[in-house]
Amino acid sequence: MRFGLSEAAWCGRFACRTSDIIIVLHSSAFDWTSCVAPVTVMATATSRPFEYLQSLPGVTLRKLYQQPSTALAIFRRMLPDLAKCFVMALLYLQGPFPQDDLETWVKSESKKQRDDAIDILKRLSILTHPNPVIDKVIEEKTEREQGGKQKKTVRLPAYQVTKEFARSLQQALMGSENSHSFGVFSQGPDQTPVSIADLDDYARRQWEGVLGYMVGTDALGGLREVKLSNGVKQLLQAGHLVEIRDRRVDITKDGFGFVLQDVNTQVWHILILYVESAEAIGMDSVEVLSFLFLLSSLELGQSYEKRHLNEVQLRTLADLSDFGIVYQDNPDAPCFYPTRLSTTLTSDSVALSNPVAGSITGPIGTSSGGSTGFIIIETNYRLYAYTSSPLQISLISLFTNLKYRFTNLVTGKITRQSVRRAIEMGITAEQIISYLLTHAHPQMRKHNATYSTSNASGIPPSVLPPTVTDQIRLWQLERDRLRATSGFLFKDFSAFNEYLAPCQHAAEIGVLVWKSDRRRMFFVTEHKQVAEFLRSQNRPQ
């Protein structure tokens, strides 16, 4: 705990009457939301869907695991490396696997990783303790008077992959049964095959349309108008990403955090919102979710049959095409195409930062050039962004003072002032840094990966210059000098001893936040016990 203000200023804020009356500290100068709310938005690519899945009850998860595509996607996307090893090792075992054996398999210095992995597997109901645990007969030396050995059955805890998950994952790996879990290709020859470039273009247009709608098209100027359905707008509103005031769209602080994330995280964010709202309009959220995982396992550039889909899936499909996640010629077309936004849903962020989805985030002109990032930032805080996309430029200008604009390049400088401005809007330093990181120019990645470690061994290479990232964080911390604690002030004690005893008591029970002997006042987070103490002291007299 640290106080940035002087004690006098701190205390001066409280108006207070008698000894055990109590003020909830409320500092008008302190903006709560700016430091608390964006933290929740700052979810990394993995954690957003992961958090959602984790919140589902085990029964729902098991129901979800019945689709091989879902099991595969969750296995691939949500689990850490070690957890994957565990699942694969146990997948084809006949019986459960003793816990001890699993523990000896992992090096002792990696205990933390092991526990993390097992914890995640348990939370996702992938690994369970089977009911009949392994019975193992152990010969154990008993007490001396018996003098002999006694056979004893010990119930060893063991692990097993959940039945549903194991079966689905096995099916995914080996391919069996008639499940249509990975989509059905269109049979007939396509009259108007849609090329991958067209799909990319469609997806980018739709998605930039959504982002443009959020940021406000006026600010962007030349952005092409994309028609957004009401469903999309309502969803953005329901997710508190935008607010509608006087029929004007205003982006919220969550929204600012949202637009700075990479596309994959954004898509997941929207999809989770969609799944959450699915229940409200009478769709089974499990079914919607497993359809999303199915979409993620489809292949780009292929058209898929719609006739194998059920009612809910068709409805979802129609909604998703508004976002550019799938493409269909018209709502009644017999087939649909997945776009990159959906096929990369369960891929890695690595795969995403390569040409795959880079073309969507990146500058418009270079979609096939294979260049992923477009931002170069130097140690002198100068920023060069090779882009002509109005959306990207307006995003960069959120935290940069832009100076020059050329046909394919904008330059600017990150300053204390510009970062403060961004932070005041509710953007966090972490979001700025992660935005810069996801869009870093390949040249920067290459350069820093090869050279930055040579002098500083032991520190992993960072793509962005450490001095810039540190400084951005420090600029944010400048605003965090004040921390608010709600609690209760005790004051106006008549004698010093009268003050001292409850103050010490408060310190002992750990609720004391601040005290001033000279002015005989102290501040606590909990008042009940202190008041009790005061009463018990007063009573005998």
Place this chain on the structure above:
Amino acid sequence: MNSVDASEHYEQAATDLAPALLTVIIDTNPHAWAQLEDSLSLSKAIANILVFINAHLACNYANEVAVVASHSQKATWLYPVHQDKDTTTSSDQDGDISMNGASAAAAAAAAQQTNKYRPFRMVEEQVNRNLRELMNSTTDNDLRLTTSTMLAGALTLALSHINRRTIAWAEAHGGADLEDTAANGAGGGSGGPGTARYSAEDDERLQSRILVVSVSGSSDSAHQYIPMMNSIFACQRLHIPIDVCKLSGDAVFLQQACDATKGIYMCLDNPGGLLQYLMMAFLPDQRSRRHLVLPTNVNVDFRAACFCHRRVVRTGYVCSICLSIFCEPPPGTVCLTCGTQLELGDYGAKPALLPRKKKKKKRVNGSAAGTPMSTPTPGP
């Protein structure tokens, strides 16, 4: 307030993990598989390996795989097959092409394919088709001529593929490529065991490893000693572990390969359980292996093959100039590799300080504490 701490903010750079490239070398030597027929047939083994490959692909979206067959008379690619060859070989067996001619067979194939994740299916189809072609092209005459397998060729193919993929990946993602790593590794000799092996740069580049599913015995492959050792040392230099899953027989050089490259060597007692062995021991990639206790082989056979007759020798003669190994003094005491005129003193005497004659014992089991791998320059 902890966020200003110097340590914390470097962690996030490591979240983007490089994918892994697994190259599987399948020993398809018909002689050896014929002997193994009772416990594990080739087709069953291939099925198991394919599930294993799928599991590898399932671990990460960007994971890659390559399959090489080390056959009796040649080493050849099973997957990926280069495009020009692909179009010329077959058009009817390829599901993708026949799909357009909506015949009944194509419809059945299409229905069948939907139950499998497409990348998995493509690997499986190609491997099966190419393996069938390979087997069909093997004539009786080929079989009569040789009983060994072309492991050295397969290793070389695998290495060149890994090199190509690593460079391509580094170009696309801006990571360090093999050359950088090799340069770093060369600075510290052959890389001290354990300590500095896992530098940060290892995480940045494509994680490559080689798995050899071996069935042939060692004595057959002694004539490939030199090319094989060269590939092994290349792997060692580039930090590519060679894992060996030995189904039958015992191969001297493969043990050395695992030992030198810090790979896993496993000799299966029960080849029927191949899949479980593969899933448990060979699936974890380099990153996960750091956390796992790996099955290690303590008794490594460090015997070498002589350069003159390709015999596996326990004690031999070594040229003092180029370190070539001979099972007996070369004719005219002229080194067959470098042409140096050597002198051979009385064998068995106490070695003198003068470099008059060289006699070096190739040590066997247990003496791994010495530096048996410190001679990485065997001949041409």
